[in-house]
Amino acid sequence: MAKIEEIQNIAIVGTGVIGASWAAYYLSRGFSIVATDPAPNAEANLRKYVDEAWTILSKSGLSPNASRARLSFAPSMAQALAKADFVQENGPERPDFKVKLFAEIDDATPAGSIIASSSSGITMDVIQSGCKRPERCVIGHPFNPPHVIPLVEVVGGAKTSPETIERAMAFYKSIGKKPIRLFKALPGHVANRLQAALYREVLYLIQQGVLSVADADIAVSYGPGPRWGVMGPSLQWHLGGGQGGIQHFMDHIMGPMESWMKALGTPDITPELKQTVIDAVLQIAGNRTVEQLAAKENEVVTGLLSSRTKAGL
Template structure:
């Protein structure tokens, strides 16, 4: 069943199905496995749903949904795979068990990457006999559209495995970054969490509504953030003097804002307040409709960014 270009996808929930779709679109054979009832039918349905968007982005010449194979036996699914993307539940005990099983059945030179959004590799990799090839390959949801992949190794991961993972994700059109030290939540989620904390705080303090906060980001800095990161945006704000000029003149005010940022603990009443705010913002629109429109604009943006080489 496997070929020299076969990727094993372990766990086919939302993230795993999205990864499988993307690997297929890149012209790989995909062998997927998941113990959940009706996993295969749900996977094939999700791949079919994702395919039109992938066609718009651009398929590899030999890409085909027919190259998807489902194997209920985990050991058989990973046997012969040239790369393995694991997407199991966010539980240390389950991850450890999965890595032990995958490691025992997969070729010893095959990388094993996990999509875990919070578990540290060092907490789970020593369950395998070959922990040096286990690392994090954390995507940003949905993986079949968003290019970012966060790559980080644990205490036992080899530098060669990190290099190979970065090269692999780059070769399939992703934008991988190397996180040099393990931290909970990795990078992108920590940055999001910092913004969420202040957004929640401002609503709780009555400074602005949920809708106003979303408008402030979506129609303000969020437009720039979709093109450039925080440091490059700050650099452009400084004109000829760049980021050095900005920090010299706006550094003290920025520091004063940092000191004034709020701290907030979530509670049932606050959670209800935020949920009501989003419902009011939707004004009767369905989440599905918003998702469809978001993905449509996202695809257009991705295509534009591909033709703008100066935007890193």
């Protein structure tokens, strides 16, 4: 298997939003990228995405060899994979499709290459089931968009070798990502489950008439949200414990919080609740498009991450 420092050529299989974002990020780190996708206008859409992402990537800092000229597009997957040292797969989230796709990738990729899937919900046990060399297959699930958000969740399947997981972790870390290793495979992995846990309570509170959709967004984004962008919740509670730190928190504050946990609710996801959220979100967004909001979000998040790095956090 190729050493981390030997990884130079990356194949991107599937160039939708996630694949295109990955391509932009890998280019910004100085890699040569060969992308492939059978969709009509895939190459043009990919290059447009990369060009638009390059502005924010330039602000974050480009590697010395970073160049959009290092992006090429292959009409066939076999061509894209022929010299790949690392593969980032971003195909549709359908188990049957993933199994077939990974088997084809496995057959066409050099034996020493790592094959990573961006899958957000299908376990590697399923994905690698049709592969002849399943030991080199691993989940490398990014948080959207990968060219902005550092998190990558790494988890193998039953047949994934420990070496593959270690190398995937080391590779993602070496290019500026924040990889976390999952020791158990769960639907939705970890970060999406955390999002789901919070949003479940948000929807419950809205449905119970406790507050509006707009105020729920304010409660999160102007309450714990800014602090969560600086440090994680457990470290936050270390601060919340005052001079006694996390020990004081566990001894004196965890009890009341446990009672709140037991009182958390589960919403009934009715058509009416969905429409309530839709109507409110469209009102909050106003005349700003999804693209405009995403661009603003990326700009703010990039600034936050830069400030966090400078602060040593």
